[in-house]
Amino acid sequence: MKNIVIEIQRWSVADGPGTRTVVFLKGCPLHCPWCANPESQDRLPQIGIFPSRCVACHACERECPEEVAIPAKDGAYSDGICIQCGQCIKVCHASARDWLGEEMSATELVQVIKKDMVFYRNSSGGVTFSGGEPLTQPDFLKAAIQECQKLGIHTAIETCGFFRWEAVEETVRRADFVLFDIKHMDDETHKALTGVGNKTILQNARSIAQLDIPMVIRVPVIPSLNDSRENIAATAKFVADHLPGVLGIELLPYHKLGLSKYDALGLDYKLHHINSPDDATVGMLRDLITAEGVPCITADSGYDPQPIPPKLKVVG
Amino acid sequence: MPAQEAIDLTNDTRESAHGLKTGTRTQRLKNAYLDSKPAICMERALAFTRSYKQTEGQATPVRLAKAFRLACETITLNIFDDELVVGTHGSGRRMGALVPEISWQWLAKELDTIQTRPRDPYYIDPEQERLFVEEIIPYWKGKSIEENALAQFPADTLKIGVNTDILDTEMKWRSHVGEITPDFQDIIFPKGYRAICDEAKEKLKTLDYTNVDDLAKIDYYQAAIEACEGIIALGQRYALHAEELALKEPDPARKKELEAIAANCRRVPEFSPRNFWEAAQMLWFVMLGCFLSENCPAFNIGRFDMYMNPFYQADLKTDTINQEFAQEIINCVWIKIAELIWLLPQNGSRYYAGYSGFTNLSVGGRNIDGSDAVNDISFMAVEATAQVALPQPSLSVIIHPDTPEEFLLACCALSRKGIGFPAFHNDRVGTQMMMYAGLRPDDAREWTLLGCVVPHHRKVYEWTDAGGYNMAAALEWTLNQGRSRLSGEQMGLPTKNPREFASFEELKETFFKQVDHIMKHCAVSTVIEHRLHRKMVHRPYLSLLVEGCMESGKDLVDGGARYNVGPGWIVVGAADCANGLAAIKKNVFEEKNITMDQLIKALDDDFIGHEEIQQLLKNSPKFGNDDDYVDRLQVEMTDYNDKGLSRYKDTLGNPFHSAIMGLTYNIPTGSVVGALPCGRKATQPLAEGCSPHPGTDTSGPTAAMRSEAKVNHELHPGGTLLNLKLLPSAIEGQRGLAGMANLIRSYFELGGYHCQFNVISPETLRDAQKNPDNYRDMVVRVAGYCALFNDLSEQVQNEIIRRTTHESL
Numbered sequence A: 001m002k003n004i005v006i007e008i009q010r011w012s013v014a015d016g017p018g019t020r021t022v023v024f025l026k027g028c029p030l031h032c033p034w035c036a037n038p039e040s041q042d043r044l045p046q047i048g049i050f051p052s053r054c055v056a057c058h059a060c061e062r063e064c065p066e067e068v069a070i071p072a073k074d075g076a077y078s079d080g081i082c083i084q085c086g087q088c089i090k091v092c093h094a095s096a097r098d099w100l101g102e103e104m105s106a107t108e109l110v111q112v113i114k115k116d117m118v119f120y121r122n123s124s125g126g127v128t129f130s131g132g133e134p135l136t137q138p139d140f141l142k143a144a145i146q147e148c149q150k151l152g153i154h155t156a157i158e159t160c161g162f163f164r165w166e167a168v169e170e171t172v173r174r175a176d177f178v179l180f181d182i183k184h185m186d187d188e189t190h191k192a193l194t195g196v197g198n199k200t201i202l203q204n205a206r207s208i209a210q211l212d213i214p215m216v217i218r219v220p221v222i223p224s225l226n227d228s229r230e231n232i233a234a235t236a237k238f239v240a241d242h243l244p245g246v247l248g249i250e251l252l253p254y255h256k257l258g259l260s261k262y263d264a265l266g267l268d269y270k271l272h273h274i275n276s277p278d279d280a281t282v283g284m285l286r287d288l289i290t291a292e293g294v295p296c297i298t299a300d301s302g303y304d305p306q307p308i309p310p311k312l313k314v315v316g
Numbered sequence B: 001m002p003a004q005e006a007i008d009l010t011n012d013t014r015e016s017a018h019g020l021k022t023g024t025r026t027q028r029l030k031n032a033y034l035d036s037k038p039a040i041c042m043e044r045a046l047a048f049t050r051s052y053k054q055t056e057g058q059a060t061p062v063r064l065a066k067a068f069r070l071a072c073e074t075i076t077l078n079i080f081d082d083e084l085v086v087g088t089h090g091s092g093r094r095m096g097a098l099v100p101e102i103s104w105q106w107l108a109k110e111l112d113t114i115q116t117r118p119r120d121p122y123y124i125d126p127e128q129e130r131l132f133v134e135e136i137i138p139y140w141k142g143k144s145i146e147e148n149a150l151a152q153f154p155a156d157t158l159k160i161g162v163n164t165d166i167l168d169t170e171m172k173w174r175s176h177v178g179e180i181t182p183d184f185q186d187i188i189f190p191k192g193y194r195a196i197c198d199e200a201k202e203k204l205k206t207l208d209y210t211n212v213d214d215l216a217k218i219d220y221y222q223a224a225i226e227a228c229e230g231i232i233a234l235g236q237r238y239a240l241h242a243e244e245l246a247l248k249e250p251d252p253a254r255k256k257e258l259e260a261i262a263a264n265c266r267r268v269p270e271f272s273p274r275n276f277w278e279a280a281q282m283l284w285f286v287m288l289g290c291f292l293s294e295n296c297p298a299f300n301i302g303r304f305d306m307y308m309n310p311f312y313q314a315d316l317k318t319d320t321i322n323q324e325f326a327q328e329i330i331n332c333v334w335i336k337i338a339e340l341i342w343l344l345p346q347n348g349s350r351y352y353a354g355y356s357g358f359t360n361l362s363v364g365g366r367n368i369d370g371s372d373a374v375n376d377i378s379f380m381a382v383e384a385t386a387q388v389a390l391p392q393p394s395l396s397v398i399i400h401p402d403t404p405e406e407f408l409l410a411c412c413a414l415s416r417k418g419i420g421f422p423a424f425h426n427d428r429v430g431t432q433m434m435m436y437a438g439l440r441p442d443d444a445r446e447w448t449l450l451g452c453v454v455p456h457h458r459k460v461y462e463w464t465d466a467g468g469y470n471m472a473a474a475l476e477w478t479l480n481q482g483r484s485r486l487s488g489e490q491m492g493l494p495t496k497n498p499r500e501f502a503s504f505e506e507l508k509e510t511f512f513k514q515v516d517h518i519m520k521h522c523a524v525s526t527v528i529e530h531r532l533h534r535k536m537v538h539r540p541y542l543s544l545l546v547e548g549c550m551e552s553g554k555d556l557v558d559g560g561a562r563y564n565v566g567p568g569w570i571v572v573g574a575a576d577c578a579n580g581l582a583a584i585k586k587n588v589f590e591e592k593n594i595t596m597d598q599l600i601k602a603l604d605d606d607f608i609g610h611e612e613i614q615q616l617l618k619n620s621p622k623f624g625n626d627d628d629y630v631d632r633l634q635v636e637m638t639d640y641n642d643k644g645l646s647r648y649k650d651t652l653g654n655p656f657h658s659a660i661m662g663l664t665y666n667i668p669t670g671s672v673v674g675a676l677p678c679g680r681k682a683t684q685p686l687a688e689g690c691s692p693h694p695g696t697d698t699s700g701p702t703a704a705m706r707s708e709a710k711v712n713h714e715l716h717p718g719g720t721l722l723n724l725k726l727l728p729s730a731i732e733g734q735r736g737l738a739g740m741a742n743l744i745r746s747y748f749e750l751g752g753y754h755c756q757f758n759v760i761s762p763e764t765l766r767d768a769q770k771n772p773d774n775y776r777d778m779v780v781r782v783a784g785y786c787a788l789f790n791d792l793s794e795q796v797q798n799e800i801i802r803r804t805t806h807e808s809l
């Protein structure tokens, strides 16, 4: 059983407890315009184009059986249809055209994950499966989680929450930690923003909360789209009322760092006009959450119920 | 009774004769430091010249000691406003002393340009310039180490080893050795120079001129006595000067301070310090003595927390000090250390940018009984670097499994400020390095840092940096029959046409032969210099500071120290060779993507017109990404630096050893090497120390660390170095700090030796946006991937800068 892994990011301190390796899997049922990993949305492998690396050697042009490839610098394709045969990638020494994602078995994946074992052990960290939506391939994910756990590696799932509970329950039950995204509390708005409504998502959140697995709710803060006081307060209230045992809410301020990837995919980025929220706004939203009695997860708090050491007096 | 109790500690802004003082004492001293211009001082050179004229015919160690004494007796005294710890080794605040017995020719040649040279210019006063030309030069003609070394080097060593950037031999004929750690614990603090002097006198009494074996010892002890009298005189002169200033001082608070300073200088360095402030002043006199003796890159402060803490705790108990005042004293010492200057000619300043040498100061680590050594002073040292924030001292911390977490986190918090300090070192590996160098395990445990990353010990004499060589040149020669690709000159061995190598193994063997060729000249130059140092530049003052010399009656240069360790040679460009060899192995021999002929043509043309080949090479495995294919080669390169060098011995019979640090060596050495098979273009910098080649470790810090940990660090008692770049956003908040601490602990568990973090500032990023060519190598990690900063669109770059700026650390 194989799945497409876009990227294995080693060393993250912001995706679950301790030091983590984050595995980005391909395929997502939602299509959020702010997505920082647009290459993760499609299930299938895609060709990424990196014009700045192109040395204009024209090898792609020579090798393409469909005669559509042109140097990445010049736009990568002429008119005509690319059959995704990968010939051009093979001959592009500059990596100006490259597959986004690589097919891997769970065992192959764990070979990479386990490399940073010593870093996990020293920080109570582990692996976080993200995406895309890792639960689009529950069996693959279950296998990967099982292999990790055999080695004593702590496993976390970051999910958008949109799945058929029956299909994924067994996989989710095995995870050691869940990061669960809630994008909007209003069903209509949620649908407008992401392409799907939020009913299934909220129901799934309730189901996971029953499982006694440490869970953090993550809310991306996208100015003008979901950062209203009402929405954040409603989210916090939902968590307080329906998700007992959740560790807290983590706000993820919007950023545009994924923009280069849109370029690489030739996709349109729709949020050029939106800027990142300022610290004051984020702080105010956090206050709304704590007012509901829900803790905020921040860079200073960590994910772990075990508190990390107190603020230092020495070097402020 | 120490006088500090009477001083108003809270009165930071007060009225004085000089007008309103603003800011804290530390800020004011720092501003004065920043306002002062580095200058050349001839006072020490004049004292040496005048003394030497008086002592013709006497034994060399005695002559050197008398010259040192005269310098102590005549050097200008400076006590600057606000200082609590006083003394300069030149006529002003930031002075570099010319040392004619080592080298003066360079200054004669560079007199016209030294004030205007692009890197590290120096002011020189016209009167000082006149004395240099009229009095100093005429006396020292033919008498310097430089002239003697150059006259004695064989022609082929001269050709490859002087001003070539292939072999930098000048370290020990242009500068003194330095490179000792004064033994504060067992010698200086418990005894004071009066007792040391008396000891020498006692020893002298037991010796007999009619006994041939005693003659050299007689010279040694006579020299020791002169050196002690010199440094004692300097202390007493300062005491008098401070008393005079106190009498004139209108500000009562400062008057009290000056009186206390005077009392301190009456006591130390002649006698043992009795309290923290005296100990700090003593430390400073000891260092002044070092810098009056030698102009060199590295004198070492050693385990500051270990030997200062007992004074601090005793003063706290008697209520004669409080934490704030002790912190002020420490900050004052830090600023004094920053003032020290290592005077360098134009060529040297290309290797070592910045005026300062490397005055290393270590905290943390273990005690000789194996227990953890962190104490209050360890924390205050970290705090001092945060408050003073100047390029020196080089703050090093030694970390072991039992290092308190709060101390490691405090160090990480300092590092995250982006000033590059502290350097983190692995106690276990440092101890093993010292044992490989010949120390007993218990002594080894109390090791300290010297220079940038060299493990050292106060009971050791060695040349930690005998020079550096360019390993990438050997790879170039292998692929060009011993000729430089840029100049065409035959520099290496005339080996086989590379197109005829039957296998990768044959190519690699040839490469190691070219390395051997360089190493031989390393050894030749060092042995000649070693012998000259033993004949011409004994170290009477420094020998007082290292155990074994007094006992044996032997100077450091003659092996008087308890431990003698052979010279270390620094290899530069190891990773470029590993990457280059990996690329050849893969593309020419295994996958046959290109032929050797194509490769060589591409290198000859600096890849112009061969961009495809360059990309192929660039995308081949690179050290620093946890890829065994190339990491194994890096291990082979670095192992060879030990294997090849340890075949040679110095004049005391000790084997040479390996160092892989490099400082800014990677820039000049890169400038003479043509295009390399790793895809690097001609004249670009090489890899730094043991680190991956800049911009090629794109798999994140854990992968870089795992690669780096594969190197057998224990084989390199000259130190190894890993610099990592991080964006502040990756280490935000408490969890970021914990993440850094985890990186360090895990790397050390894997067997790494040193790491230092370069936290990229928004200014750097903005500069990179404006001058992309200067930052071709800058990798940033954003949103789950690593990218070259230059590859990112302006909008994403701006986003990164914004995040870097707003992150409140």
Ligand code: SF4
Pocket (backbone or CB within 6 Å): A047, A063, A064, A065, A066, A067, A068, A069, A081, A082, A083, A084, A085, A086, A087, A088, A089
């Ligand atoms: S993937 Fe195949 S069809 Fe598409 S551009 Fe490349 S070579 Fe041509």
Ligand code: SF4
Pocket (backbone or CB within 6 Å): A053, A054, A055, A056, A057, A058, A059, A060, A061, A070, A071, A072, A073, A088, A091, A092, A093, A094, A095, A096, A097
């Ligand atoms: S093969 Fe790659 S580098 Fe060459 S022209 Fe095509 S995209 Fe550019």
